[in-house]
Amino acid sequence: MSSDNRVRGVIPLRAQQDPGRRLLTRDSPQVRVGGRGVLQANLNWLPGARADVNLCCLIKFRDGTATCVQSLGDNFGALDAWPYVALDQDDRTGASADGETLRVGLGHRERFEKLLFFVYIYEGSADFRRLGASVTVTEPSGPGCRILLDDSPAGSVGCAIALVTPDAGGLTVRREVSWFTGTATAGPHEKIDRAYGFGLDYTVTLKPPRDQEDRPARGGLRW
Template identity: 60%
Template sequence: MPEAAPPPPPVLSSASPQARITGRGILQANLNWASGVDADLDLGCLVAFPDGGGLAVQALGEAYGSLDEWPYVALDQDDRTGASADGETLRVNLAHTARFERLLFYVYVYEGAVDFRSLGATVTVTAPGAAGCRIPLDDSPAGAVACAVALVRPAVGGLSVRREARWFRPMDELWIQQQMDQAYGFGFEWTYATKPSRG
């Protein structure tokens, strides 16, 4: 008799916003959205270190990071359409959690949609030996093109993951990443970048 499939990771909600990831190995934050929607969503991570340094790991600017060396956070690919069954995945090396002050996972619409309301997007966080968690991006207000999804901090024996689900709309004077940076006090310097046309 085949083994039953494991239950899906629990959903983090406003009533139950926190999860704990323990152990070693690789933490994964996976973004998936409806393949029938012609939209380019991007998963990224703002990384802050205790010495005051930090950076963004994201497809824009080809800042894909590295898992085995600094910054110990890496993005696997840039899914431009949602057609990839694997979506986009950020990986964090749990052997180096003491090197992090905090990480902010975020998602934004690069092109192809005016907001998240019809995209069916979900971020799922998993790690070896942990139940993980899911954060559906299904409560977008009209016009919101970016979401600060989860704030991750070192905790005893691993990481704490707290659902944020904080939405952002376009502003003429600030890029989306700058808005999230200012909202969470990372203090990074930003330069303009674009991605190639989807053809």
């Protein structure tokens, strides 16, 4: 539970049972990742909330290009081809025990300048306070880490979770947990992008209806 007795609602994945997994906090915000396999970031939240929460990854390459892997606009990416980052599914309600998982091909890490894992609420909740959300990062050569999204301010619909940057022989994963709101002219995607300098353009994009109702989100990429 959190300090105010709210249940975090973390679904017990097999990887989370590893007692060596480190919890990233403000006081201890980063880990170093090595190896040449796959780096995974898994998002889970309370299924009873019926909120459509989306795990995304902003990617900037050393050649100056950038993109965003996300379910909005069906930009699910690819692991073995550009952009070397892939999202497995779009969980519209939190009902999937597997949540949503991003995979990063570490064999291509020399191509990356930086990556940012972030989340936003498409529909179903005004902010993250009742969602019990957390992200588990799994690395190929160590126990990995967890990041709790349990301190959302009221009205925050987006969160920059972790910044990933290459270094000599590996990557550094640094906890951010920076919260963002959205407006009619600038959604959380744009605000997060601007804050971290990825330089993409965005447009309003719709998902297929979940409950017989479409809701536009300003987060689709403008190509």
